[in-house]
Amino acid sequence: MKFHWNAPRPATFRDPYLDWSRLLGKRLDAIAPVRPDRGTEYEPIFVRLVDNTPAARKALQDALKTSTSLLMDPHEADALAGRIDDPRHLAGLPDEYALYRRIGTPDHDHGSLFTVIDTGVPIHLQEPPKAPPAAPLTAVQPHHKGKPIVAIIDDGIGFLNDRFCKGNESRFHAIWLQALESRSDEGGILSGRVLDRAAITSLRSEPEADVYARLNRELQGFETRAASNRATTHGTHVLDLAAGAGDGDPVADWPLLAVQLPPEAVDDTSGTWFESYILQGLRWILRQAASIDPTSPVIVNLSLGVSAGPKDGTRFAEHQLAREARLWEEHTGQPVRLVWSFGNGNRNDLTATWDLDAGGSADILARVQPDDMTASYVEVFLRGAGSEALGLTITAPDGTSSGALTLDVNTVCSLMDAQDRAVARLYHAPARHHGDGTEEPAHYVLALAPSAPRKPGEPTAPCGAWKIEATTTQPAKLLMMIQRDDALAGSRLRGRQAHFDAPNAYGWDADTAEYTCPQPGGPVTRAGSHNAMCTTDCRQLITVGAALHSGRMEGKHPENFTPARYSASGCDWSTNGPTVSAVVEYGPFSGGIRASGTLSGSRSRIGGTSAAAGVITRALALSAARIVENARDTTTVQLDDFDPAVLDLFTVLPEHAAQLGTYVVVPLPTSDAPHTAPETAIA
Numbered sequence: 001m002k003f004h005w006n007a008p009r010p011a012t013f014r015d016p017y018l019d020w021s022r023l024l025g026k027r028l029d030a031i032a033p034v035r036p037d038r039g040t041e042y043e044p045i046f047v048r049l050v051d052n053t054p055a056a057r058k059a060l061q062d063a064l065k066t067s068t069s070l071l072m073d074p075h076e077a078d079a080l081a082g083r084i085d086d087p088r089h090l091a092g093l094p095d096e097y098a099l100y101r102r103i104g105t106p107d108h109d110h111g112s113l114f115t116v117i118d119t120g121v122p123i124h125l126q127e128p129p130k131a132p133p134a135a136p137l138t139a140v141q142p143h144h145k146g147k148p149i150v151a152i153i154d155d156g157i158g159f160l161n162d163r164f165c166k167g168n169e170s171r172f173h174a175i176w177l178q179a180l181e182s183r184s185d186e187g188g189i190l191s192g193r194v195l196d197r198a199a200i201t202s203l204r205s206e207p208e209a210d211v212y213a214r215l216n217r218e219l220q221g222f223e224t225r226a227a228s229n230r231a232t233t234h235g236t237h238v239l240d241l242a243a244g245a246g247d248g249d250p251v252a253d254w255p256l257l258a259v260q261l262p263p264e265a266v267d268d269t270s271g272t273w274f275e276s277y278i279l280q281g282l283r284w285i286l287r288q289a290a291s292i293d294p295t296s297p298v299i300v301n302l303s304l305g306v307s308a309g310p311k312d313g314t315r316f317a318e319h320q321l322a323r324e325a326r327l328w329e330e331h332t333g334q335p336v337r338l339v340w341s342f343g344n345g346n347r348n349d350l351t352a353t354w355d356l357d358a359g360g361s362a363d364i365l366a367r368v369q370p371d372d373m374t375a376s377y378v379e380v381f382l383r384g385a386g387s388e389a390l391g392l393t394i395t396a397p398d399g400t401s402s403g404a405l406t407l408d409v410n411t412v413c414s415l416m417d418a419q420d421r422a423v424a425r426l427y428h429a430p431a432r433h434h435g436d437g438t439e440e441p442a443h444y445v446l447a448l449a450p451s452a453p454r455k456p457g458e459p460t461a462p463c464g465a466w467k468i469e470a471t472t473t474q475p476a477k478l479l480m481m482i483q484r485d486d487a488l489a490g491s492r493l494r495g496r497q498a499h500f501d502a503p504n505a506y507g508w509d510a511d512t513a514e515y516t517c518p519q520p521g522g523p524v525t526r527a528g529s530h531n532a533m534c535t536t537d538c539r540q541l542i543t544v545g546a547a548l549h550s551g552r553m554e555g556k557h558p559e560n561f562t563p564a565r566y567s568a569s570g571c572d573w574s575t576n577g578p579t580v581s582a583v584v585e586y587g588p589f590s591g592g593i594r595a596s597g598t599l600s601g602s603r604s605r606i607g608g609t610s611a612a613a614g615v616i617t618r619a620l621a622l623s624a625a626r627i628v629e630n631a632r633d634t635t636t637v638q639l640d641d642f643d644p645a646v647l648d649l650f651t652v653l654p655e656h657a658a659q660l661g662t663y664v665v666v667p668l669p670t671s672d673a674p675h676t677a678p679e680t681a682i683a
Helices: 016-031 054-066 074-085 197-203 208-220 234-243 263-267 274-292 316-332 608-622 624-631 654-660
Strands: 040-049 096-102 114-119 123-125 149-154 172-177 193-196 256-260 298-302 336-341 351-356 361-368 376-383 390-395 411-416 422-429 443-448 464-472 476-482 499-501 506-509 514-518 541-549 561-563 580-585 593-596 603-606 647-651 663-667
Touching (some): 016 376, 016 443, 040 274, 096 274, 149 274, 172 197, 274 316, 316 336, 336 608, 351 361, 361 476, 376 390, 390 422, 464 476, 476 499, 561 580, 561 654, 580 608, 580 654, 603 608, 608 663
Parallel strands (some): 172 256, 298 336, 336 541, 541 580
Antiparallel strands (some): 040 123, 172 193, 351 476, 361 464, 361 499, 422 443, 541 561, 593 603
């Protein structure tokens, strides 16, 4: 197949990922006839009102009633109505809302009302799923006041599990089972279903597996990966580590909140889909937490992430999530902590860096795997100079070169196949202003089509070595990052992770006995391999690495703790390392830490910084009283939240700080907490 690069052209796009994924989606629609009942296409948008006044809120509410192009989720609508009915409600918080806008509606149509800050992946609004018949609800006791509220946003949450109950009553105040959006009976929009505590407790009278299977059919249909139909689920495992409890455990008094993300959003491991759902989920959690006890700290676990991004706190999703937590605590007085996993990409070879002088150059290979049914992305940034100083040359595996390119912002250049269809595209994305003084820098994104067709006839990008050559007219640090592109267990799409390569880039790795260790002075590096969603400088943010406990030294010796092989590394051009870490590995073959499977009574092992973040979520909840005190003292830092009266804090050796942070944190036993089982006890 012959390829050629077309001439650069101006383009209108807000986000290269959204633009490219939309193009690929439209192609699939053209190959296979679109179902006639697919519905109207809308895009999620996040907006800030032009005026922070009651009149502006009422104007938005009126526009939603009369406009044919705007819709709002009922949870957001309730929040808006609450601020209209009582101006003192959430006073001081900015007037920012999640909406849905019909595709093709220009920003200026509502420019006098709000500013669009961000957009998400477009969705097709279909008719609402048939609601199940109302079941009699079980009476439940009110939650205990003054207890920490533990929340999670994740995939596959076994909310009927005994570990999340006290007696036969669910500890969940509510769970939002998100799904791809549909029309509501009232003509609005719905994303899945919310089950409250009484409804969950009532469902416990049925077999757990039957309930999950029925809900998955009702909310997701048969064409998606139904996580809770599987024996082991990520969300269940992490939540058990965070707040699971058996009879007699005081942890059983902690109220729970959860948002289960749509499987389609999680399956896209580039993060393109899940950002809008996570943001709406966090906003819902904070409002629900206030209804439980507005003075209790709410600890939110976010064991999710992506590998590429600016990694300077300016990516919209990470910035806005941290901002929501900070402003909520500032204006309501309710302490909030966001617990992020630091990432598992230490050995994935997705990061490359160079320090270049003016006129300097660099080159590297991005090896794209065959049989990859998902798009691949490479992001390119300059630190210390603007992106206008950067020139790029992209050469496809067959040798087809773009030639030297210095694109204006909002300009693209595409690799076309023999039928003149784009299979790769280089974007020069403009700086993005978030309206509060924060700006994501302008940068380049190389987007590639899948290397294997998802449907017969889909255009594909060639697999193999894509050469990226860069020059800069100013002294700067050049950063290149490949976006996460793998497949989750059960996914219908085969995602295969691309990685960087270069001559003499790798040497002998004594730990794994193979030539996979990035060499000093080479471009490929493990420094900066951390999650791109957790680099914001925010008091409410806690990041977590994964530690291995060897037990080689007698007693509680710091040398017993080393980083798990996969635990990501911080760097000097982003964040130096995680805040803290937790032990999830006990030797090289432990396979992670044991906690609950999806169904009550089952057990499984999962490793990774996700499991570590679950343990740290528990540690913070145990330290709730200290967090409440710290919320009144603006001089405290994240490490002050960890209470040594209920935790063991092991100081990390300096050579491990980039992967483990300041402390390895081990919660002291409360009862039968999964991380204090005999196999994982630290003597």
